[in-house]
Amino acid sequence: NKQVILKDYVSGFPKESDMYVSSNGTMKLKVPEGSNGIVVKNLYLSCDPYMRSRMIKNKAITGNYYIDSFKPGSKGDLVWGRTGWEEYSLITDFQNMFKIQHTEVPMSYYTGILGMPGLTAYAGFFELCSPKKGENVFISTASGAVGQLVGQFAKLLGCYVVGSAGSKEKVDLLKNKFNFNEAFNYKEEPDLDAALKRYFPEGIDIYFENVGAKMLDAVLLNMKAHGRIAACGMISQHNLDKPEGVHNLMHLIYKQIRIEGFFVFDYDHLYPKFLELVLPQIAEGKIVYVEDTAEGLESGPAALIRLFSGLNIGKQVVFITQE
Ligand code: NDP
Numbered sequence: 001n002k003q004v005i006l007k008d009y010v011s012g013f014p015k016e017s018d019m020y021v022s023s024n025g026t027m028k029l030k031v032p033e034g035s036n037g038i039v040v041k042n043l044y045l046s047c048d049p050y051m052r053s054r055m056i057k058n059k060a061i062t063g064n065y066y067i068d069s070f071k072p073g074s075k076g077d078l079v080w081g082r083t084g085w086e087e088y089s090l091i092t093d094f095q096n097m098f099k100i101q102h103t104e105v106p107m108s109y110y111t112g113i114l115g116m117p118g119l120t121a122y123a124g125f126f127e128l129c130s131p132k133k134g135e136n137v138f139i140s141t142a143s144g145a146v147g148q149l150v151g152q153f154a155k156l157l158g159c160y161v162v163g164s165a166g167s168k169e170k171v172d173l174l175k176n177k178f179n180f181n182e183a184f185n186y187k188e189e190p191d192l193d194a195a196l197k198r199y200f201p202e203g204i205d206i207y208f209e210n211v212g213a214k215m216l217d218a219v220l221l222n223m224k225a226h227g228r229i230a231a232c233g234m235i236s237q238h239n240l241d242k243p244e245g246v247h248n249l250m251h252l253i254y255k256q257i258r259i260e261g262f263f264v265f266d267y268d269h270l271y272p273k274f275l276e277l278v279l280p281q282i283a284e285g286k287i288v289y290v291e292d293t294a295e296g297l298e299s300g301p302a303a304l305i306r307l308f309s310g311l312n313i314g315k316q317v318v319f320i321t322q323e
Pocket of ligand 1: 143147167232
């Protein structure tokens with residue numbers, strides 16, 4: 001499917017070199033099921049003066065409001081966003097797509113540290129937890145895509161940071177790679193309350209909640225007065241028919257704790273600010289990132305399932321193609 005592509009918005013006299021011809025190779029255009037769309041084969045192209053007014057961004061200049069501007073460079077651009085699990089996706093809603101401007105990092109980072117999980121860590125920690133230097137921070141599921149970044153943000157801010165994870169390898173990663181002050185394997189702790197008291201003799205200021213149930217119950221017993229809890233996820237509850245109960249909610253009142261759930265999708269507007277903070281820190285090695293990769297679209301289902309048995313070490317990602 002060959003296309004003529006506008007390289008960038010044009011000022012002054014348009015040149016032939018403002019455009020180029022590109023080929024999509026073997027990619028086939030497919031109309032989404034249930035849509036009224038059609039695919040047509042074009043036999044002739046019309047050249048019209050009005051097309052020049054579609055080559056500018058600011059329509060106020062020409063007063064042309066009756067037809068959309070072209071989207072320059074949309075072929076060949078790198079984007080990340082929510083798509084199907086497929087080799088090619090037909091995108092009709094651009095609201096949830098982000099153009100990738102920074103290509104000096106591995107592109108897979110945009111599925112994790114520079115994508116949705118990264119923004120989750122940023123929004124959940126900075127927007128919901130009101131963190132301050134020197135505070136005590138606890139993170140569950142701490143070595144995963146979200147947790148590893150929350151912990152590093154907290155460390156860079158000068159907090160005391162402890163994480164829990166489900167294996168020795170993950171605990172080592174938290175302490176030695178992500179620079180957490182302490183970490184423990186919750187599966188080897190018969191009494192979570194006692195474990196938290198060991199690591200937080202003075203209590204917890206901030207809890208970044210990824211797991212729910214028993215851990216949340218134990219944390220509530222160990223929160224300080226005016227503590228904050230970002231309810232990010234409760235992965236222990238995803239696969240249960242009947243959610244487990246939480247018993248210590250009275251402590252929200254006793255200690256005047258603020259607990260708040262959130263959806264990352266409500267924080268898309270913070271993405272540029274988040275990138276501004278995190279990109280230099282990655283470049284300077286102040287923030288590190290661990291991903292667990294699987295090869296090929298076919299390995300997707302198995303890779304996804306690994307999350308729920310805790311087999312992933314770091315962000316689970318599937319490489320479809322690296323072209
Ligand atoms: P992770 O990379 O952390 O992978 C999932 C991990 O969860 C597993 O490795 C395992 O770690 C742990 N886990 C799995 N099953 C259980 C269980 N039954 N009990 C306890 N722990 C379990 O995932 P993400 O970083 O992508 O996500 C972390 C959390 O953040 C999830 O709860 C997710 O739903 C939430 N989230 C919320 C968003 C929002 O908008 N609010 C957006 C994105 C994520 P371990 O070995 O340590 O047990």
